Amino acid sequence: MVYYVAVDIGGTHMRVALFAADGQKPLRRERVPTLGPQPPEVRLVALLRRIWPSDGMVQGIGVAAPGPLDPYRGVILATPNIPAWRNFPLADHLRAAFGVPVVVDNDANLAAWGEWRYGAGRGCRHMLYVTVSTGIGAGVIVDGRLLHGARGLAGELGHVAVVADGPRCGCGQRGHLEALASGTAIARRARAALAAGAVSTLADLSALPTSADVARAAQAGDGLAREIMTTAAGHLGRALAGFLHIFNPERVVLGGGVVQAGEVFWRPLEDALRQAVMHPAYLDGVLLTRAALGDDAGLLGALALVRAK
Amino acid sequence: MVYYVAVDIGGTHMRVALFAADGQKPLRRERVPTLGPQPPEVRLVALLRRIWPSDGMVQGIGVAAPGPLDPYRGVILATPNIPAWRNFPLADHLRAAFGVPVVVDNDANLAAWGEWRYGAGRGCRHMLYVTVSTGIGAGVIVDGRLLHGARGLAGELGHVAVVADGPRCGCGQRGHLEALASGTAIARRARAALAAGAVSTLADLSALPTSADVARAAQAGDGLAREIMTTAAGHLGRALAGFLHIFNPERVVLGGGVVQAGEVFWRPLEDALRQAVMHPAYLDGVLLTRAALGDDAGLLGALALVRAK
Numbered sequence: 294m295v296y297y298v299a300v301d302i303g304g305t306h307m308r309v310a311l312f313a314a315d316g317q318k319p320l321r322r323e324r325v326p327t328l329g330p331q332p333p334e335v336r337l338v339a340l341l342r343r344i345w346p347s348d349g350m351v352q353g354i355g356v357a358a359p360g361p362l363d364p365y366r367g368v369i370l371a372t373p374n375i376p377a378w379r380n381f382p383l384a385d386h387l388r389a390a391f392g393v394p395v396v397v398d399n400d401a402n403l404a405a406w407g408e409w410r411y412g413a414g415r416g417c418r419h420m421l422y423v424t425v426s427t428g429i430g431a432g433v434i435v436d437g438r439l440l441h442g443a444r445g446l447a448g449e450l451g452h453v454a455v456v457a458d459g460p461r462c463g464c465g466q467r468g469h470l471e472a473l474a475s476g477t478a479i480a481r482r483a484r485a486a487l488a489a490g491a492v493s494t495l496a497d498l499s500a501l502p503t504s505a506d507v508a509r510a511a512q513a514g515d516g517l518a519r520e521i522m523t524t525a526a527g528h529l530g531r532a533l534a535g536f537l538h539i540f541n542p543e544r545v546v547l548g549g550g551v552v553q554a555g556e557v558f559w560r561p562l563e564d565a566l567r568q569a570v571m572h573p574a575y576l577d578g579v580l581l582t583r584a585a586l587g588d589d590a591g592l593l594g595a596l597a598l599v600r601a602k
Numbered sequence: 603m604v605y606y607v608a609v610d611i612g613g614t615h616m617r618v619a620l621f622a623a624d625g626q627k628p629l630r631r632e633r634v635p636t637l638g639p640q641p642p643e644v645r646l647v648a649l650l651r652r653i654w655p656s657d658g659m660v661q662g663i664g665v666a667a668p669g670p671l672d673p674y675r676g677v678i679l680a681t682p683n684i685p686a687w688r689n690f691p692l693a694d695h696l697r698a699a700f701g702v703p704v705v706v707d708n709d710a711n712l713a714a715w716g717e718w719r720y721g722a723g724r725g726c727r728h729m730l731y732v733t734v735s736t737g738i739g740a741g742v743i744v745d746g747r748l749l750h751g752a753r754g755l756a757g758e759l760g761h762v763a764v765v766a767d768g769p770r771c772g773c774g775q776r777g778h779l780e781a782l783a784s785g786t787a788i789a790r791r792a793r794a795a796l797a798a799g800a801v802s803t804l805a806d807l808s809a810l811p812t813s814a815d816v817a818r819a820a821q822a823g824d825g826l827a828r829e830i831m832t833t834a835a836g837h838l839g840r841a842l843a844g845f846l847h848i849f850n851p852e853r854v855v856l857g858g859g860v861v862q863a864g865e866v867f868w869r870p871l872e873d874a875l876r877q878a879v880m881h882p883a884y885l886d887g888v889l890l891t892r893a894a895l896g897d898d899a900g901l902l903g904a905l906a907l908v909r910a911k
Contacts, residue, residue: 446881
């Protein structure tokens with residue numbers, strides 16, 4: 294039998310799955326925490342051995358990893374959650390361990406690719422994928438191809454300044470979309486408002502509010518929470534208008550926990566987007582939709598990547 | 603003999619040129635003001651007849667026109683300087699008049715394409731072209747192909763918000779890069795400062811200052827003029843950092859009158875760009891350079907487009 298193996302290296306867990314030559318349902322899957330007593334690359338090899346088939350040929354391994362990384366060489370340049378991996382040749386390491394072809398790409402790029410091949414992006418040629426959770430990740434499909442750029446670092450739509458001298462971003466710069474519309478930004482605004490004495494049901498929680506708490510409070514009608522969700526969604530909507538002017542896609546796929554807040558996020562998002570496009574032609578026929586693959590988007594993108602090799 | 607015809611429709615002039623099967627020097631060229639007593643499409647046909655060869659075959663006409671337009675159908679959707687052209691089928695009109703294939707694309711896209719084929723972009727695969735004059739036009743080359751998007755409206759890097767609720771842009775939106783770093787924005791800031799009583803050599807001019815006046819005054823050491831150029835260049839530099847995160851190009855080509863101001867523009871531009879990238883890898887090997895084709899970039903892009911048909 295012929296197999297493919299897909300890997301998704303997240304901030305908290307490393308996940309691996311074994312797939313048949315075709316089909317998107319894994320035959321086996323396993324996961325472990327990303328950080329532990331041994332180096333992450335040792336833990337990853339051990340994890341892969343647990344799903345490795347004894348009865349056939351693995352054609353290759355596809356890996357979704359946090360960036361910045363070099364997908365052409367399969368090298369992790371730096372990744373905030375795995376300090377040991379600086380200029381780490383992940384593809385070479387796995388190739389040496391298993392003797393099969395290995396392809397590595399940015400997790401958000403591969404989530405975009407997964408959604409495009411198997412999820413909410415099927416059937417279109419020009420797609421933006423933006424995932425809004427702790428940070429804001431993104432990937433872009435241009436005429437049926439993943440946008441990589443000269444060194445594979447393209448597609449970082451979360452790291453574009455939308456407010457001059459705005460709040461500090463996870464990357465160290467200021468005013469990036471990620472610093473204004475991510476779950477982290479939503480939670481930070483709520484905590485700052487409570488610290489400043491704002492009246493809100495969020496003050497009744499037993500812990501500091503998370504972005505999920507803010508979403509729930511907004512759904513229940515809390516004024517502060519609604520205002521915070523509206524502000525974050527407005528930033529995302531105005532940024533999306535700029536991305537429509539840049540890419541003129543036919544589909545925009547939004548993933549991540551924050552966009553699951555429903556109306557309290559989507560309505561101000563769509564209002565801001567509609568008001569900020571410079572010509573109605575940019576919205577003509579554009580489908581703005583929820584991602585379909587959930588947490589498996591990166592894994593399935595890694596699968597699509599290694600199958601295409 | 604075999605010929606190609608290229609057309610560049612600008613805000614003030616329509617220009618046409620006749621080219622041989624290869625070579626970038628026009629055999630004949632003509633121009634007329636864009637607006638006049640007759641409709642622009644009638645004037646354009648008459649202009650083309652003046653350069654049309656009697657001794658051979660024209661293989662096709664390539665047209666650079668102001669957008670927004672539909673390059674797939676050759677239809678001008680709307681263009682501020684030619685109010686009569688609303689949903690105007692320019693390609694069909696010229697095809698009917700001359701009986702040859704006609705291709706139409708956005709002037710900034712074609713200037714990018716011209717620079718990539720024949721100018722400052724030769725030999726690279728991933729390039730941004732930004733032209734800073736009255737407005738800010740742009741075009742993007744992704745892996746050797748012009749970025750068009752689903753309906754050919756992509757590449758509008760000048761119409762991305764860089765300051766929330768910033769000054770009004772020519773497109774009607776607020777805070778776009780064009781509203782902060784174009785020649786129009788530079789002149790507007792200088793005029794506003796003078797009206798508010800700022801001390802500057804610009805106050806000694808016999809007319810309201812243009813952006814070229816501001817550039818000259820900055821070169822001569824005028825404090826207000828230097829501050830205005832620094833601010834505009836800073837906006838462009840920070841926006842370029844975002845575009846590097848989005849596209850990860852290997853070359854950035856800057857055209858238009860404003861970037862000819864020299865050090866007073868380029869030094870703050872490069873400083874802002876360097877400070878605003880989120881990882882040095884985005885600048886690694888990136889060449890930031892002046893456009894090479896001047897006013898002929900659009901015409902030569904139209905030539906490259908029709909030759910490739």
